[in-house]
Amino acid sequence: MKKVVKFGGSSLASAEQFKKVGDIIRADEGRRYVVPSAPGKRNSADTKVTDMLYDCYRTAVAGRDFKKKLQNIKARYQEIIDGLNLSLDLSPEFEKIAENFAAAAGEDYAASRGEYLNGIVMANYLGYTYIDSAEVICFDENGNFLADKTDEVLSERLKDLDNAVVPGFYGAKPDGSVKTFSRGGSDITGSIVAKAVHADIYENWTDVSGFLVTDPRIVKDPEVISTITYRELRELSYMGATVLHEDSIFPLRQEGIPIHVLNTNAPQDPGTMIVENTCSKPKFTITGIAGKKGFASITVEKSMMNTEIGFGRKVLGVFEDNNLSFEHMPSGIDTMTVFVHQNEFAEKEQQVIAGLHRAVQPDSIDLESDLALIAVVGRGMRRTRGTAGRIFSALAHAHVNVKMIDQGSSELNIIIGVENRDFETAIKAIYDIFVVAQI
Numbered sequence: 001m002k003k004v005v006k007f008g009g010s011s012l013a014s015a016e017q018f019k020k021v022g023d024i025i026r027a028d029e030g031r032r033y034v035v036p037s038a039p040g041k042r043n044s045a046d047t048k049v050t051d052m053l054y055d056c057y058r059t060a061v062a063g064r065d066f067k068k069k070l071q072n073i074k075a076r077y078q079e080i081i082d083g084l085n086l087s088l089d090l091s092p093e094f095e096k097i098a099e100n101f102a103a104a105a106g107e108d109y110a111a112s113r114g115e116y117l118n119g120i121v122m123a124n125y126l127g128y129t130y131i132d133s134a135e136v137i138c139f140d141e142n143g144n145f146l147a148d149k150t151d152e153v154l155s156e157r158l159k160d161l162d163n164a165v166v167p168g169f170y171g172a173k174p175d176g177s178v179k180t181f182s183r184g185g186s187d188i189t190g191s192i193v194a195k196a197v198h199a200d201i202y203e204n205w206t207d208v209s210g211f212l213v214t215d216p217r218i219v220k221d222p223e224v225i226s227t228i229t230y231r232e233l234r235e236l237s238y239m240g241a242t243v244l245h246e247d248s249i250f251p252l253r254q255e256g257i258p259i260h261v262l263n264t265n266a267p268q269d270p271g272t273m274i275v276e277n278t279c280s281k282p283k284f285t286i287t288g289i290a291g292k293k294g295f296a297s298i299t300v301e302k303s304m305m306n307t308e309i310g311f312g313r314k315v316l317g318v319f320e321d322n323n324l325s326f327e328h329m330p331s332g333i334d335t336m337t338v339f340v341h342q343n344e345f346a347e348k349e350q351q352v353i354a355g356l357h358r359a360v361q362p363d364s365i366d367l368e369s370d371l372a373l374i375a376v377v378g379r380g381m382r383r384t385r386g387t388a389g390r391i392f393s394a395l396a397h398a399h400v401n402v403k404m405i406d407q408g409s410s411e412l413n414i415i416i417g418v419e420n421r422d423f424e425t426a427i428k429a430i431y432d433i434f435v436v437a438q439i
């Protein structure tokens with residue numbers, strides 16, 4: 001068995017966590033390719049090294065003294081190095097980083113140092129070969145990830161190595177400047193490495209015992225999902241289930257490599273298998289619930305809009321002209337509603353309203369803010385009648401005012417819009433009706 005193992009920041013936050021990781025890797029000789037994140041939070045009040053780096057770099061580019069902040073970051077690594085009894089000195093690396101910060105090497109460069117340095121520590125601890133991801137994860141000059149080129153370069157580099165550590169989260173553009181994926185992107189690096197070595201399995205180790213039916217910060221001890229498909233995962237992670245980055249399935253799709261989500265603090269737990277397809281029936285009608293706060297909706301009303309060819313395109317054109325992407329677009333006969341991220345919309349609100357008036361001469365435009373979107377996802381929903389009805393009645397019982405409900409044509413998900421303040425109540429109510437009531 002050839003395995004790629006990615007360890008998240010929570011699994012590498014301290015020397016104690018590193019030791020658990022070492023035990024896990026040594027327990028299975030198939031665990032040959034390791035993708036580490038930067039050290040994460042040691043407790044809920046702690047700060048991730050990635051966030052310390054962003055903060056330190058902003059201090060540097062503002063022309064203020066950043067040495068103390070960099071020293072605090074170095075101390076995080078030193079604590080791990082000492083706790084593991086390694087004879088490794090990161091001082092030369094930190095001198096280089098200080099120079100590059102002073103020369104404004106870029107936010108991506110700054111953030112990437114968390115994984116870069118943790119990879120050095122990990123390789124030293126395991127005795128594995130270290131590979132700087134800037135040499136093997138390729139982006140174009142505009143910062144777009146180059147999947148084919150990366151696969152070629154990375155598989156060539158790894159083909160004769162028995163083992164290697166490839167830090168997560170970053171790569172480089174053709175001129176050598178560092179580029180990161182979006183936050184949580186070490187999961188993507190893990191998938192890329194799994195594809196490049198044709199791994200049998202990609203193990204993603206975190207601080208929960210698998211992909212849970214919903215966010216454990218909202219529902220206490222939710223059920224673990226035993227098997228979930230790539231498509232379900234993408235819907236849930238896009239909608240806020242941060243345990244796995246929503247883009248991590250793309251590199252694996254072609255080869256159908258399964259992802260196994262496991263808990264570093266409870267390695268004996270079965271975890272979650274994420275697969276291309278499965279005939280295993282889900283335990284409940286729904287597979288999972290996720291959601292995000294912070295949306296605004298713009299409702300355009302115009303009598304007979306349904307007969308006006310090109311109406312929808314013109315409305316969306318206004319959002320495109322303002323460089324705004326939309327999240328959902330439910331429509332009625334004479335109304336069309338567009339959901340956008342509130343923070344992006346806020347600064348362009350008046351341009352959008354004026355643009356809509358010019359483009360489609362609506363009868364009225366109605367705006368709402370502080371909305372949340374919740375996705376109820378499940379391959380089992382297709383076979384079950386009345387799912388939307390049950391969601392409605394659960395939310396009515398919980399006194400949640402439903403602003404919008406949108407059932408995707410794939411019948412894999414139902415999206416519900418509620419007010420931000422009802423978000424947690426709504427998720428709990430949906431969890432209760434589909435999971436608690438069925439256990």
Ligand SMILES: Nc1ncnc2c1ncn2[C@@H]1O[C@H](COP(=O)(O)OP(=O)(O)O)[C@@H](O)[C@H]1O
Binds near residue numbers: 206
């Ligand atoms: N549906 C879910 N299943 C599991 N964890 C979830 C879910 N939704 C949100 N989470 C949160 O995701 C966290 C794990 O993701 P993250 O903090 O990025 O881990 P890591 O540092 O291991 O990459 C969990 O601790 C949990 O709070």
Ligand SMILES: N[C@@H](CC(=O)OP(=O)(O)O)C(=O)O
Binds near residue numbers: 182187
């Ligand atoms: N360290 C980066 C990348 C990452 O994936 O981290 P984690 O595995 O801790 O979510 C971040 O904080 O975004």
